[in-house]
Amino acid sequence: MGPVPRTLELFYDVLSPYSWFGFEVLCRYKNIWNINLQLRPTLIAGIMKDSGSLSAMRFLTAVNMEHPEMLEKVSRELWMRVWSRDEDISEPQSILAAAEKAGMSTEQAQVLLEEMSTPKVKNKLKETTEAACKYGAFGLPVTVAHLDGQTHMLFGSDRMELLAHLLGEKWMGPVPPAINAKL
Incomplete structure (x- = not known):
């Protein structure tokens, strides 16, 4: 049995291309670095006050709540x-097609x-967005590392x-050799 994985939270919004890059890199490294990656769909509009991805982020919040294995x-x-x-990515048929x-x-x-x-999903997205703000988020993506009792x-x-x-x-670049060999 190896060392216990360290927890990383990734707060992201699919409207952010920078979030996408951070998401892909951390998904590639989660086994290489032995981390417990917690994906946290966050409404960037709640942080930056204007984005247009509300439907997609509510959908991802519902996915995270009901089918977390599908979130990535x-x-x-x-x-x-x-x-x-x-x-x-804002219309229901578009979201359905992506899912x-x-x-x-279906x-x-x-x-x-x-x-x-539903209020349950809306409140969860609001709660996650507020959590990102409490960590000091002013945009996305935000990665929160919990290491040795400290938060970074x-x-x-x-x-x-x-x-x-x-x-x-x-750090072996955005596509580590173990992943690059599979591509």
């Missing part, structure tokens, strides 16, 4: 739609589309080398 794939697909293919492409069943996605407007907040996707240093790990 659905988040990635929403980023692919908006930043790679210039497709909509299905990520491997979620039935599961439809239920989450209905749940995303890092803003931006260009802080991965600093994060590696905090973790006592080696």
Whole structure:
């Protein structure tokens, strides 16, 4: 049995291309660095007051609450739609298409589309956004590392080398050799 994974929280919004970079890098390194990566969908509008991704982030919050095992794939697909293919992520049919492409069943996605407007989901997204603000967030992505009883907040996707240093790990670039060999 190896050392206990260190906890990292990644606060992100799919409207942020910088969040996407941070998301992909941390997903690639989560096993290499032995970290427990907690994905925290956050409304950037709650931090910056204007974004347009409310529906997508409410949907991701519902995914996180009901099917957390799908959160990484659905988040990635929403980023692919908006930043790679210039497709909509605000309309219900667009969100449904992203969820299905990520491997979620139509039935599961439809239920989450209905749940995303419930107070339970709205309050959870608000709570997560407030948590990011309490850590000092002024934009996204924000990575919060919990190490040896201390909390370290890092803003931006260009802080991965600093994060590696905090973790006592080696930074091998955005595509580490173990991942690069699979590509």
